[in-house]
Amino acid sequence: MKSLLLRTAFALGTLFALNAAAYADPVMGGTLRFARNTDSEILDPVLNNANADIWILTNLYSTLILPGPDGQSLVPGLATKWSASPDGKTYTLTLRQGAKFADGSPVTTDDVIWSLNRARNPNNGIWNFLLVSIANVAAPDDHTIVITLKNPDPSIPAALATFNSAIMPHKLFEAAKGTTDTEKANNFALHPIGSGPFVLSSWQRGSKMVLKRNPYYFGTDSAGRHLPYLDEVDLTIVPDDATRILQLQAGQIDATEFIPYERVKELQSDPNITMDLFPSTQVTYLQLNAMPTLKDGTPNPLSNVKVRQALNYAISKKAIIQVVTHGLGTPMHSYLSSATPDYYGGDGPAYPFDMAKAKQLLKEAGYDKGFTLTALAQAGKANDTTTLTMIQQMWAALGVKLKIQQMDETTLDNHRNSSDFQILSAYWTNDIADPNELTDYAAYYPNIKSQYSGWKNDEVDKLFEQSQTELDPAKRTAEYKKIQQIYVANAPEFFLYETPFAAATRKTVIGFKQSPLGNDIFDEAYIQK
Amino acid sequence: MLARLPGRLLQMIPTFILIGVVVFVLIRLLPGNPAAALLGIHATPEALARINAQLGFNRPIWVQFLLFVGRLLHGDLGISVSERIPVTEVIARRLPVTLALVVMAAAFALILALPLAFVAALRQNRASDVALRGVFQVGLSTPVFYIGLLMLGFLGAQLHWFPVGGIGSGFWSGLYHLILPALTLGVGLAAILMRSLRSTVIGVLRAEYVEFARAKGIAPWRVLTGHVLRNSLITTLALFGLNIGTLLGNTVIVENVFAVPGIGGLLVEAIFGRDYPVVQGVTLVLAVMVSIVFLLTDIAESWLDPRLNS
Numbered sequence: 001m002k003s004l005l006l007r008t009a010f011a012l013g014t015l016f017a018l019n020a021a022a023y024a025d026p027v028m029g030g031t032l033r034f035a036r037n038t039d040s041e042i043l044d045p046v047l048n049n050a051n052a053d054i055w056i057l058t059n060l061y062s063t064l065i066l067p068g069p070d071g072q073s074l075v076p077g078l079a080t081k082w083s084a085s086p087d088g089k090t091y092t093l094t095l096r097q098g099a100k101f102a103d104g105s106p107v108t109t110d111d112v113i114w115s116l117n118r119a120r121n122p123n124n125g126i127w128n129f130l131l132v133s134i135a136n137v138a139a140p141d142d143h144t145i146v147i148t149l150k151n152p153d154p155s156i157p158a159a160l161a162t163f164n165s166a167i168m169p170h171k172l173f174e175a176a177k178g179t180t181d182t183e184k185a186n187n188f189a190l191h192p193i194g195s196g197p198f199v200l201s202s203w204q205r206g207s208k209m210v211l212k213r214n215p216y217y218f219g220t221d222s223a224g225r226h227l228p229y230l231d232e233v234d235l236t237i238v239p240d241d242a243t244r245i246l247q248l249q250a251g252q253i254d255a256t257e258f259i260p261y262e263r264v265k266e267l268q269s270d271p272n273i274t275m276d277l278f279p280s281t282q283v284t285y286l287q288l289n290a291m292p293t294l295k296d297g298t299p300n301p302l303s304n305v306k307v308r309q310a311l312n313y314a315i316s317k318k319a320i321i322q323v324v325t326h327g328l329g330t331p332m333h334s335y336l337s338s339a340t341p342d343y344y345g346g347d348g349p350a351y352p353f354d355m356a357k358a359k360q361l362l363k364e365a366g367y368d369k370g371f372t373l374t375a376l377a378q379a380g381k382a383n384d385t386t387t388l389t390m391i392q393q394m395w396a397a398l399g400v401k402l403k404i405q406q407m408d409e410t411t412l413d414n415h416r417n418s419s420d421f422q423i424l425s426a427y428w429t430n431d432i433a434d435p436n437e438l439t440d441y442a443a444y445y446p447n448i449k450s451q452y453s454g455w456k457n458d459e460v461d462k463l464f465e466q467s468q469t470e471l472d473p474a475k476r477t478a479e480y481k482k483i484q485q486i487y488v489a490n491a492p493e494f495f496l497y498e499t500p501f502a503a504a505t506r507k508t509v510i511g512f513k514q515s516p517l518g519n520d521i522f523d524e525a526y527i528q529k
Numbered sequence: 530m531l532a533r534l535p536g537r538l539l540q541m542i543p544t545f546i547l548i549g550v551v552v553f554v555l556i557r558l559l560p561g562n563p564a565a566a567l568l569g570i571h572a573t574p575e576a577l578a579r580i581n582a583q584l585g586f587n588r589p590i591w592v593q594f595l596l597f598v599g600r601l602l603h604g605d606l607g608i609s610v611s612e613r614i615p616v617t618e619v620i621a622r623r624l625p626v627t628l629a630l631v632v633m634a635a636a637f638a639l640i641l642a643l644p645l646a647f648v649a650a651l652r653q654n655r656a657s658d659v660a661l662r663g664v665f666q667v668g669l670s671t672p673v674f675y676i677g678l679l680m681l682g683f684l685g686a687q688l689h690w691f692p693v694g695g696i697g698s699g700f701w702s703g704l705y706h707l708i709l710p711a712l713t714l715g716v717g718l719a720a721i722l723m724r725s726l727r728s729t730v731i732g733v734l735r736a737e738y739v740e741f742a743r744a745k746g747i748a749p750w751r752v753l754t755g756h757v758l759r760n761s762l763i764t765t766l767a768l769f770g771l772n773i774g775t776l777l778g779n780t781v782i783v784e785n786v787f788a789v790p791g792i793g794g795l796l797v798e799a800i801f802g803r804d805y806p807v808v809q810g811v812t813l814v815l816a817v818m819v820s821i822v823f824l825l826t827d828i829a830e831s832w833l834d835p836r837l838n839s
Binding site for chain 1: 565569571613622678689693694787790794795
């Protein structure tokens, strides 16, 4: 009895201590030293095209609506509330009173109108397609913004929470050196002023970027404390994975991202390091060409759905996940990642390994004597070549010979964008918390021939068009379920795996997060003494 | 040599023009273009046309070349496609780092190779000679990035004698940060120089004029520095000059491992990103640097061996 009492007391005590630690006050101030593998190119929300830009931009700029902590929900940003008209063609947003840019000037409706018009201008950058449904942005008074749409668009709130819809200071931008928008943008992006948690303080290209706390940032934590906690974030550029990890172990930096999968276990057992595996929208797969003939005119067996299914069945995802991702990946159930809104994974993993079925399907397709395929991979990407080499051996059992060709990224893109390929290594990360970006890219033919595969399914095209204006969330979910089922059944790609974002911090770092879209989130991070 | 200097300098001009033309054409022969690299998977034909027009890469190649030459004569290398700032600014920021790295690496190589080659030559085939040659053989055959990682792991992360990569802030901190990368870069060159110098010294030691100097009763150390060193250095110097180009090439790997923001890494990024203006600018600057090194080598050689002047 006595021991039970003691044990209960001990358990209660531990529970209390744990609770106290979880709710401990964050440490204010301090500098977080974070190493990245590559530098940003242009810190402009509209004209950027690289993840290294996007993932930092969200620290410098705020959007009207912000992605929630799960990366799928939406929470108030520079707009405190928003509502849609019953016909879904008008959105009314209330601008946050007292919101300021990092120089102390107020965020006005003029800034909002100008920023959104700049972001949706088809001549500006590559992201304007996310706002293509907007017909007009207006402000009936100083704190109301009315967005009129050409057609109902359920993804508009998510688009307003995406980096390219960031609100920029109109007057400061116009005051930047240059005559055209591009020239002004290039100069403004060297000293950008936004209303995000941080502001750029200095930037030595290729080596270091210093972000300082924005004292005017509107964000607060759950206890009402002003964010961010940190005074400064130092972002250094360290391209080599092994060097970044050595720096972390030596305490030269506090945190870093892109930990190679083979190093995760080792860092998990390091007492000084927290190894984070953040849910991500990253999927790794092989794109394929489903057209009857290849660009050079030779007949293409992959145009036969049974051949595509057979080859999908003949890939042991389990083996690839084990070897390439060291067990950190999970098999894909859909072309969408499981962290995407309206993801449907209810039918289980796509094409679980089944060699007998693969042989049967190939026989039915009349290809049981085998054939030769060619896959393109990016040179220097060891994971891609390992995956293809493994698949080469798996497919050999079907009499299918796989040739692997390596090339640099731009050459590979060139082959992809002109449909001059048979198979190629690919991966995808969403930029918007909505399933429509990848669906438009991979499944919807009229855009880019279903990621240049030439695969066309009228029902998918129709369902996608419906879903793009569908205002009933339940109906939209049902449309996406059907699209994903048809896609998987037709196998216009070779499904491989999903992976988390692997980031590591010193044990002293609390609260650093990476969103499923990849954005590095520093506003609730602090360094424990 | 000094009399021939203006001629040599004039000779360099056609070399630069040739390099300019070759680089200008070669980079455009690679599949893809700056717009394609910028747009990646978003490269629809319309987007490609729009961006190429914005950047001026839709003009005929000869028009682009004339514009490039015209700007070059005004000291303008164009605007970087990826960084959107003048190429001269990009190079001015990155070049000093690489120059410092290469100069330090060359100095380390000479400091290591000269005394050790003499020790090895004078103690030919004895234990110390065999050991030194063994060590340098290993240095020569180990990949540069691996030497770098070993140094970083042991001297940096374990012993904390040196920073684990990066460039620090300020001049002295910068030099301190460059010690390990320069050593890594210098070891390979030291091995090459030491092997050559050792065998030359052995040859020179057997030469008649050395025997004669010794017979005249000149002090042994004066024979070594005055006769042997000077005559052995001629071939080693030529080898040193030739290898500066290789050293510049290896900076790509070393800069990557040690997170040094130099010109080597810049060139590789620019080629992958089809950043034509940066590729052209960096290649020209590197060509000028290598030509200057060759010229300096020639001057030093003719000083060491006045016969070359006749």
